[in-house]
Amino acid sequence: xxxxxxxxxxxxxxxxxxxxxxxxxxxxxxxxxxxxxxxxxxxxxxxxxxxxxxxxxxxxxxxxxxxxxxxxxxxxxxxxxxxxxxxxxxxxxxxxxxxxxxxxxxxxxxxxxxxxxxxxxxxxxxxxxxxxxxx
Amino acid sequence: xxxxxxxxxxxxxxxxxxxxxxxxxxxxxxxxxxxxxxxxxxxxxxxxxxxxxxxxxxxxxxxxxxxxxxxxxxxxxxxxxxxxxxxxxxxxxxxxxxxxxxxxxxxxxxxxxxxxxxxxxxxxxxxxxxxxxxxxxxxxxxxxxxxxxxxxxxxxxxxxxxxxxxxxxxxxxxxxxxxxxxxxxxxxxxxxxxxxxxxxxxxxxxxxxxxxxxxxxxxxxxxxxxxxxxxxxxxxxxxxxxxxxxxxxxxxxxxxxxxxxxxxxxxxxxxxxxxxxxxxxxxxxxxxxxxxxxxxxxxxxxxxxxxxxxxxxxxxxxxxxxxxxxxxxxxxxxxxx
Numbered sequence: 001x002x003x004x005x006x007x008x009x010x011x012x013x014x015x016x017x018x019x020x021x022x023x024x025x026x027x028x029x030x031x032x033x034x035x036x037x038x039x040x041x042x043x044x045x046x047x048x049x050x051x052x053x054x055x056x057x058x059x060x061x062x063x064x065x066x067x068x069x070x071x072x073x074x075x076x077x078x079x080x081x082x083x084x085x086x087x088x089x090x091x092x093x094x095x096x097x098x099x100x101x102x103x104x105x106x107x108x109x110x111x112x113x114x115x116x117x118x119x120x121x122x123x124x125x126x127x128x129x130x131x132x133x134x135x
Numbered sequence: 136x137x138x139x140x141x142x143x144x145x146x147x148x149x150x151x152x153x154x155x156x157x158x159x160x161x162x163x164x165x166x167x168x169x170x171x172x173x174x175x176x177x178x179x180x181x182x183x184x185x186x187x188x189x190x191x192x193x194x195x196x197x198x199x200x201x202x203x204x205x206x207x208x209x210x211x212x213x214x215x216x217x218x219x220x221x222x223x224x225x226x227x228x229x230x231x232x233x234x235x236x237x238x239x240x241x242x243x244x245x246x247x248x249x250x251x252x253x254x255x256x257x258x259x260x261x262x263x264x265x266x267x268x269x270x271x272x273x274x275x276x277x278x279x280x281x282x283x284x285x286x287x288x289x290x291x292x293x294x295x296x297x298x299x300x301x302x303x304x305x306x307x308x309x310x311x312x313x314x315x316x317x318x319x320x321x322x323x324x325x326x327x328x329x330x331x332x333x334x335x336x337x338x339x340x341x342x343x344x345x346x347x348x349x350x351x352x353x354x355x356x357x358x359x360x361x362x363x364x365x366x367x368x369x370x371x372x373x374x375x376x377x378x379x380x381x382x383x384x385x386x387x388x389x390x391x392x393x394x395x396x397x398x399x400x401x402x403x404x405x406x407x408x409x410x411x412x413x414x415x416x417x418x419x420x421x422x423x424x425x426x427x428x429x430x431x432x433x434x435x436x437x438x439x440x441x442x443x444x445x446x447x448x449x450x451x452x453x454x455x456x457x458x459x460x461x462x463x464x465x466x467x468x469x470x471x472x
Contacts, residue, residue, distance in 0.1 A: 004161050005161075005228070005229075005253070005255075007157075026231055027231065029229065030224060030227065030229035030230060030231045031224070031226075031227050031229060032227065032229060033227045033228045033229045034229050035223075035229060035230045035232060035251075035253045036229065036230065036231050036232065037232045037233075037235060037251050038231060038232070038233050038235075038236065039235045039236060039239070040235070040236035040239060043239075046242075046243065047239070047242040047243070050242055050243070051235060051242070051249075053149060053150055053153055054149070054153055054248055054249055054250055055153070055250060055251055056153040056154055056156065056157040083150065084150045085150070
């Protein structure tokens with residue numbers, strides 16, 4: 001008998017200091033029954049990958065408001081893959097211009113959420129991303 | 136379910152270690168296999184519990200302690216692991232684990248491994264798997280393991296049965312001197328810390344704690360810290376207590392955010408480690424802990440066995456009688472067992 005919980009790392013890479021959005025998402029995922037690890041502000045891609053590894057999370061959520069997503073997101077994904085975490089799913093939230101989304105999806109992000117996203121959508125899509133067969 | 140290589144864990148493969156911890160936490164069979172394979176390599180690590188009320192600064196203190204042990208040890212710094220437990224929601228079963236926020240200084244050091252745990256319904260301030268996590272980290276070569284409990288009130292004292300050294304963290308302004316002489320968390324302290332010592336009232340808190348300890352010693356037969364745990368099961372044949380030189384729990388003032396007083400705390404933790412070994416208490420604690428673990432395993436196995444053989448229909452009819460007040464809980468028990 002197993003007692004499995006979805007574990008999610010919510011991380012803020014880069015230099016912007018606004019984590020209201022990250023906290024709202026973290027809280028919503030907690031209420032959806034997940035174990036959410038929040039690491040605080042100003043994380044480097046190395047720090048995020050290291051935390052994800054130590055916590056053995058299923059999903060990493062990156063909150064970025066600074067506009068540096070095109071640099072930060074691929075860097076985080078490369079670090080995750082380099083440390084052997086091939087199966088960790090990544091989503092991005094924040095202020096991301098439409099035009100940049102396809103490249104992020106290409107890089108392996110499974111969803112990009114802008115302002116006003118229903119948090120229940122985020123939770124439901126995490127569950128879907130982890131169990132593709134249930135769709 | 137993938138196989139987990141115990142040798143990889145012993146050789147320092149952090150991903151293998153992390154995956155093993157998950158398997159143990161979820162009760163997956165590979166988790167049990169890896170625990171069995173690694174058990175012979177355990178028993179070396181010094182387990183230090185950090186407990187205290189929410190917001191007293193436990194995470195910040197653990198951060199400072201880990202840094203200090205990693206940077207100031209002359210005889211080669213120990214590898215340090217941190218297990219940080221936060222509560223699970225009783226409603227959703229989810230949890231927000233935020234202890235890493237205070238431990239960002241530690242990232243990038245390959246001699247440190249931090250794992251956050253949700254309590255998953257356990258009530259004693261730890262999670263069910265915390266003890267198993269500590270043994271895996273022990274086998275992985277971590278010599279010093281800090282275990283930060285859920286923000287604990289008065290009765291969350293499981294840490295005393297797991298850790299070799301218990302540090303209880305207080306902060307100024309949380310209660311009067313009557314709180315200090317209540318039973319519970321203060322009794323289990325090997326070291327007492329008044330954190331946020333830069334705040335007004337810190338001296339009063341320290342004085343109240345010292346007075347509490349003074350009263351205990353004045354009573355003569357009050358068991359000094361640590362020893363009362365050893366006689367928990369008086370009717371069972373536990374190891375007799377050797378006559379150790381008494382350890383008097385010190386009260387230390389610390390300002391963790393500035394690192395003030397941390398060096399003194401580090402040396403007290405080392406001193407307590409030496410004391411445990413010199414007095415023979417270390418072996419006694421280990422023996423008693425293994426005994427309790429075994430008793431818990433037996434209890435869980437018996438419960439599972441009973442649940443497997445349970446006659447659902449009979450259970451519900453007895454339960455219905457109980458709800459209707461047709462029988463008492465004790466009578467219900469007799470009918471079911």
